[in-house]
Amino acid sequence: MNYSVAFRTILYKEIRRFTRIWPQTLLPPAITTALYFLIFGKLIGERIGSVHGVSYMDYIVPGVILMSVISHAYSNVVSSFYSTKFQHHIEELLVAPVPNWVILVGYVCGGIARGVLVGAVVTGVSMLFTHVSVANGWITVSVLVLTATLFALAGFINAVFADSFDDISIIPNFVLTPLSYLGGVFYSLAMLPPIWQTIALGNPILYMINAFRYGLIGVSDVDIVLAFEMIAGFILFLSLFSLLLMHKGVGIKN
Amino acid sequence: MKALSIQNLKKTYANGFQALKGVDLEVDSGDFFALLGPNGAGKSTMIGIISSLVTKSSGVVSVFGHDLEKDTNQAKSCIGLVPQEVNFNQFETVKNVVSIQAGYYGIPRKQALAQTEQSLRQMDLWDKRNLVSRRLSGGMKRRLMIARAMVHQPRLLILDEPTAGVDIEIRRAMWQMMQEVNRQGTTIILTTHYLEEAESLCRNIAIINNGEIVEKSAMNSLLQRIHIDHFVLDIAQNLSAAPCIEGYEIELVDSQVLNVAVPKSHGLNRLFQQLSGLGIEVLSLKNKSNRLEQLFIDLVQ
Numbered sequence: 001m002n003y004s005v006a007f008r009t010i011l012y013k014e015i016r017r018f019t020r021i022w023p024q025t026l027l028p029p030a031i032t033t034a035l036y037f038l039i040f041g042k043l044i045g046e047r048i049g050s051v052h053g054v055s056y057m058d059y060i061v062p063g064v065i066l067m068s069v070i071s072h073a074y075s076n077v078v079s080s081f082y083s084t085k086f087q088h089h090i091e092e093l094l095v096a097p098v099p100n101w102v103i104l105v106g107y108v109c110g111g112i113a114r115g116v117l118v119g120a121v122v123t124g125v126s127m128l129f130t131h132v133s134v135a136n137g138w139i140t141v142s143v144l145v146l147t148a149t150l151f152a153l154a155g156f157i158n159a160v161f162a163d164s165f166d167d168i169s170i171i172p173n174f175v176l177t178p179l180s181y182l183g184g185v186f187y188s189l190a191m192l193p194p195i196w197q198t199i200a201l202g203n204p205i206l207y208m209i210n211a212f213r214y215g216l217i218g219v220s221d222v223d224i225v226l227a228f229e230m231i232a233g234f235i236l237f238l239s240l241f242s243l244l245l246m247h248k249g250v251g252i253k254n
Numbered sequence: 255m256k257a258l259s260i261q262n263l264k265k266t267y268a269n270g271f272q273a274l275k276g277v278d279l280e281v282d283s284g285d286f287f288a289l290l291g292p293n294g295a296g297k298s299t300m301i302g303i304i305s306s307l308v309t310k311s312s313g314v315v316s317v318f319g320h321d322l323e324k325d326t327n328q329a330k331s332c333i334g335l336v337p338q339e340v341n342f343n344q345f346e347t348v349k350n351v352v353s354i355q356a357g358y359y360g361i362p363r364k365q366a367l368a369q370t371e372q373s374l375r376q377m378d379l380w381d382k383r384n385l386v387s388r389r390l391s392g393g394m395k396r397r398l399m400i401a402r403a404m405v406h407q408p409r410l411l412i413l414d415e416p417t418a419g420v421d422i423e424i425r426r427a428m429w430q431m432m433q434e435v436n437r438q439g440t441t442i443i444l445t446t447h448y449l450e451e452a453e454s455l456c457r458n459i460a461i462i463n464n465g466e467i468v469e470k471s472a473m474n475s476l477l478q479r480i481h482i483d484h485f486v487l488d489i490a491q492n493l494s495a496a497p498c499i500e501g502y503e504i505e506l507v508d509s510q511v512l513n514v515a516v517p518k519s520h521g522l523n524r525l526f527q528q529l530s531g532l533g534i535e536v537l538s539l540k541n542k543s544n545r546l547e548q549l550f551i552d553l554v555q
Contacts, residue, residue, distance in 0.1 A: 002360060009357025088341035092402075095305045095335050096358035097327035254267065254308045 006098045007106050014110025018076055025076070025114060026121055029068045033122045036064050037129040040186060051188050052219040061126045062213035063185030066147060068122045070180055070205065071172060073115030073148040077107050077155035078168045085159065090252055100246035104156065104239070111152025112145060119144055132216055139224070140215030146231045147208045151176075153238035160242070160251040179205045189221040204230060255318060257283045257410045257441035258304065263313035265299050265465075273299040275465040276313070281443060281458070283318070283409070286436045288456035288473070289445045292554050296465040297445045298338065301414050305335040318409055331359065334408030336399045338415045344388035348379055351387050352402050359406035369405050377401040377431065393424035400431070410441045417451060429455060449546040453477070463554040480549055481519075484542035487512045490535040499528045513542060 018025040037057065045056035052059065084090045093103055126132060134140055154171075162168045183205035189197050200206055201222075211227035214220035220227075246252065258281040265274040273296045281287045291297045302308030304315055306322070315322040320329035342351045352373055356366035374380045377397040382390065390398060396416055403411060413432070417425040425448075432455065436442050446452055452459060452473075459476055461469040469476065489510050496506040502525055503515035516522060529536060 005360045005362055006358050008363075009354055012357075013354055084343075087343060088337075088339065089343045091307055091335075091337065091341050092355055093358055094307055095330065095333065096355070097330040097360065098358050249309050254302065 003099065003102045006096070007102050007109075010093075010098075010103065010106025011109050011113070014076070014080060014107065015113050017080055018110075018114045025072070026118065029072065029118045030121050030125050033064050033068060034125050034128070036060070037126060041129055051191075054217055054219060055130070057130045058132055058217055059188070059213075059219070060186055061130065061132050062216045063183070063209045065119050065122045065126065065216075066144070066209050066212045067180045067183075067185050069115040069119045069144060069148050070151045070208075071176060072118040073111040074151040074155040074158075074176060075172060076114040077111040077152045078158045078162070078172070080110065081107055081156055081159035082162045082165075082168050085162075085252060086165075094252070100243060104153075104242050104246065107156055108149060108152040111155060112148040115148030115152065116144065119148075134216055135218035136215045138215075140212065143208060143212040143215055143227075143231070146228075146235065147212070150208075150231055150234050150238065153235065153242055156242050157238065157245065160245050162251070179203050180209075182206075183209045184221060185209060204234065207231070255283045256316075257281045257285065257318060258443065259314075259316045260300075260304075261314045263300065263303065263315065264311045265296075265303065265308065266311050273465055274303075274311075274313075277462070277465070277467055279460055279467060279470070281410075281441060283441055284436075284439060285441050285458055286433075286456045287441070287443045288452035288459040289443055289462065290449070290452055290459065290550060291445075291462035295462045295554070297462055298414065300462070301335070301412055301443075301445065305333055305412060306330060307335075331406065332409045334403035334406065334411045336396075336403045336411070336413045336416050338418065340395050340399070342387055342395075342398065342402065344386070346387055347383065348374065348385050348387050348390065348398055349383040351398060352405050355402045356405045361406060366405070369407070370401075373401040373405045376404070376435075393420045393428075396420060396424075396428070397431075400428075404435070404440075408440065410443070411435060412443045414445050415447065416444070417446065417448065425451070449550055453546045461550065461553050468553050476549065477546065480546075481517060483516050483518070485514050485516055485522075486540050486542050487514060487529075488537045488539075489529075490537055491533070493534070497529065497532050497534060499525065499532075502528075 041057035041060055045060070048056040050056065158168060158171050182200065183203050184200070189200055192200060207222050207227035207230050210220040210222045211224050214224050258279070260277055260279040263274050263277040266272045277296070277300060289297055289300070299308055303310045304317070304322070317329040317332045320332065322329040346354070349370060353366045353370040356369055357363070361369060371380065374383055377400055379394060379397055379401055382394065387395070387398060400413070400416065417428055420428070429451065432442060432444070444452065444456060456473055459469070459471065459473050460467050489512060492509040493506060494509070496504045496512065498504070501517065501520045505513040507513050514525065516525060526536060
C-alpha cells in the first residue's frame, strides 16, 4: 500500500495548524529573539568585546537560532499530538490503514517544518542586527534539520505519555529551557571555571549549539563529528522508543 | 460472504475487568444488524476492537474475509466508524474534517475532494462545508461523523449510538439516510438504546450482556417470541374500578384510562367484545411500550 497520501495529509494538517495560529507560533520567536539581540547582543555585547575572534553579537546568533528551533520543533509536536489525543481525533488515524511509522513521520515532519520556519524567521531578525555569513552550508542545514528532528521526536514521546495540559509544559519549562540556556548559547565553554566546563559537557544541547555555530561562523567548543554522532544516536533511540510506545498502544489505545 | 466474523473474542482491561468473555458473532454482507446491550455490557469494547481503537486480549476478527491482525490494511479499508462521542477536530472546517479522513485512507487529494462533496451532499451538509465544525448543531455533528465515515466508501458501516441525544425529527431523517445507505449495498451494524430504532431498521439482532452474547437471531423471530402486548385504552365512561375480563390483566390508570396486558393467544377482538358487553366504549388505543423493550429487559436481567 502506498502511504504517501496519508503522510502528506498529516503533514498538510500539521503545517495548516501552525500557520493558522501564526500569532502564537511564528510571531513570538521573532519578538523574543529581537529582544535577545538588542539586550545581550547590542547593549551588553558591545562591552564584552569578541569571543573566539568574532563579535559577541555574531557569537550568540547561532545559539539563539537553534534554541528557537529546539523549542518550536518540540512544542509543535507535543501540543499538536496531545490535543489530537485530548480531542480524540487520534481515532481518525487509528481506524484508518495508516501504520504507526507513517503517523510518527508525519507528526515529526510537522515539527521539523515549524522548527525550520521559526529558524528562518529568527535568522531574518538577526539580519537586522548583524551580518552573519555561512561558513559551511551543509553543516548548518544538516544540524538544523537533525536537531529539529530530535526534538520533534522528544515532543512526540512527551505527548504520548501526557495525561493533562500540565504534562506538556513540564519538560519544556524545567528541562529544555534550562539545558538550552546552559548549552552555551550566550557563552563559550572557555569562559566557565574548569569544573563547570566538565559538567557542561554532559549537556547534549551544548553539542548541537556548537555544531550549528561551527556551521554558521566556523567556531566550536566541541568535536563536530562527536556532535553529529550524538544527534544521530539520540534520533535513532527516540525513533525506536516512539515506535515501541505506539506498538504497545501506550497513551493512545486501551 | 460474511461482512464480519468474530471468533472467541476476549478482552480484559489492565484493571482486571473482563469486558468480553469469548464472543462469537457473524454478520452477513448487506445486513442491517442491531447490536444491543445495557451500558457496560461490552458493546463499545467490541466495536473498539473491530475498528482498531482497542487492543483485544485474544480471538479473531475478520472483515469481509480479511483478518484484522494479519491483513490489517485491507480489513481497515472495509470499515467506516461513526463513534458515540464527537471525535473530529472541532477547529477544522466541515470539509477538511472529511477530506483529511479521506487522505488517511490513501485517497489522492483531487479524488478525496470529489468524494468529500458526495459524502457531505448525501448527509445534507454541503452548504455547511466552510463552517468551522464546532459551530455545527448536535444533529449536524452526528451527520458529519457519518459523512466522514462514508468518505472512503466502506463496505461495512458501524454506527455506535448515532442518534443519541438528537430530536425525533432529525432521528427519523437519519434513519432514512441509514436505510438508503444500506439499500445501496453497505452492511450496517447499529448499536442503540432506542429499541424502537433497532426494531424498525434492523433485520438481525444480537444482544450482549456482561461480555457475552445472550441472544442472536432474526428480528422477526425474536419479536414472535413476545407473548404479551401492553395497550393503553382511552374509554368514554368514567370508571371507579378496573373491569374484570378473564384472560386479560386490566389496570385502571385514571377513571377513563385502562392499561391492558393482552396475551397473543387471546387477541384484541375478544377484549373489545367483552368491553362492549360491559357497556364500555373504547375511544382510542395505543401500544404502551416498544415490543422489544420487554424482551430486552427479560434477556439482560
